[in-house]
Amino acid sequence: MSNLIIGLTGGIGSGKTTVANLFIALGVDAVDADQVARDVVIPGTLSLSRIVERYSDDILLATGELNRAKLREIVFNNDAEKQWLNDLLHPLIREKMLRDLAACDSPYCLLIAPLLIENDLTKYVDKTLVVDVPEEIQLTRTLKRDKSNETTIRQIMKSQITRKKRLASADYIIDNTSENLAVIEESVFQLHQKFTELASN
Numbered sequence: 215m216s217n218l219i220i221g222l223t224g225g226i227g228s229g230k231t232t233v234a235n236l237f238i239a240l241g242v243d244a245v246d247a248d249q250v251a252r253d254v255v256i257p258g259t260l261s262l263s264r265i266v267e268r269y270s271d272d273i274l275l276a277t278g279e280l281n282r283a284k285l286r287e288i289v290f291n292n293d294a295e296k297q298w299l300n301d302l303l304h305p306l307i308r309e310k311m312l313r314d315l316a317a318c319d320s321p322y323c324l325l326i327a328p329l330l331i332e333n334d335l336t337k338y339v340d341k342t343l344v345v346d347v348p349e350e351i352q353l354t355r356t357l358k359r360d361k362s363n364e365t366t367i368r369q370i371m372k373s374q375i376t377r378k379k380r381l382a383s384a385d386y387i388i389d390n391t392s393e394n395l396a397v398i399e400e401s402v403f404q405l406h407q408k409f410t411e412l413a414s415n
C-alpha cells in the first residue's frame with residue numbers, strides 16, 4: 215500500500231494517459247479507471263452478458279468482445295442509456311479500482327480517473343492533480359485520435375464537469391497545452407519530486 219494516492223484527472227483528450235505514462239516511467243505505480251472499465255466487460259463477465267441482453271449480439275465484435283465504438287455512440291447520444299451503463303459499471307469499476315490501489319507499493323501512486331470529481335472518487339485520494347487544456351484542444355486531439363465524430367465528443371464533454379469546476383477542485387495542475395513533450399516532462403518531474411517528498415513525511 216502506498217503512503218500517498220494522487221488522483222489524476224482531466225476531461226476527455228486532455229492528456230491523462232500521456233501524463234500518467236511519464237509518471238509511470240519514473241517508477242510510479244498507477245491504476246487507470248479507463249482500463250478497469252475495460253477489464254469489467256471482458257468476454258465471460260456478467261456485465262458483458264447484461265449489455266448483450268440490452269442491445270443484442272450486435273453490440274459485439276466478431277471476436278466476442280464489446281464493440282466499444284458502437285456503445286459509445288449509443289450512450290453518449292442518449293442520457294437514459296448512459297445512466298443505465300453507468301449504474302451497471304460504476305460500482306464494479308469502483309470495487310476493482312480500490313482493490314488494485316491497495317496493491318500499489320511505490321512511495322506514492324496514481325489513480326487515473328476521468329470522472330474523479332464527478333463520481334466523488336476524491337474521497338479515496340490525498341491530492342487531486344488536474345491535466346488541463348482548453349476545450350478546443352480536447353476536441354481536436356480526441357478527433358485526431360479516435361474514429362468518432364464532433365457531435366459525440368462534444369456530448370461526452372458535456373457529460374463531464376466543466377473545466378472551471380475541475381480546476382477549482384485541483385490541488386495541482388499540469389498545463390498540457392504545449393506540444394513540446396520536454397515541457398510536459400519537466401512539469402511531471404517537478405511534481406514527482408514534490409509527491410515523493412510529501413509521501414516520505
Ligand SMILES: CC(C)(COP(=O)(O)OP(=O)(O)OC[C@H]1O[C@@H](n2cnc3c(N)ncnc32)[C@H](O)[C@@H]1O)[C@@H](O)C(=O)NCCC(=O)NCCS
Pocket residue numbers: 225226227247248251282283285286289299300303307327328329370373374
Ligand atoms: C461507452 C464506452 C464503452 C466507450 O468506450 P471507448 O473505448 O470509446 O472510450 P473509453 O472507455 O476509452 O473512454 C474515453 C473517455 O470518455 C470519457 N468517458 C467514458 N465513460 C464516461 C462516462 N460514463 N461519463 C463521462 N465521460 C466518460 C472519459 O473521458 C474517458 O477517458 C466506455 O467509455 C464505457 O464503458 N463507459 C462507462 C464506464 C465509465 O464511466 N468509464 C470511465 C471511467 S470510470
Ligand SMILES: Nc1ncnc2c1ncn2[C@@H]1O[C@H](COP(=O)(O)OP(=O)(O)OP(=O)(O)O)[C@@H](O)[C@H]1O
Pocket residue numbers: 224225226227228229230231232233248328355356358359390391392393394395398
Ligand atoms: N502535449 C501534447 N501535445 C500533442 N498531443 C498530445 C499531447 N498530450 C496528449 N496528446 C495527444 O492527444 C490525444 C489525447 O491524449 P491522451 O490519450 O493522453 O488523453 P486522455 O486524457 O487520456 O484521453 P481520454 O479521456 O479519452 O482517455 C492522444 O492522441 C495524445 O497522443
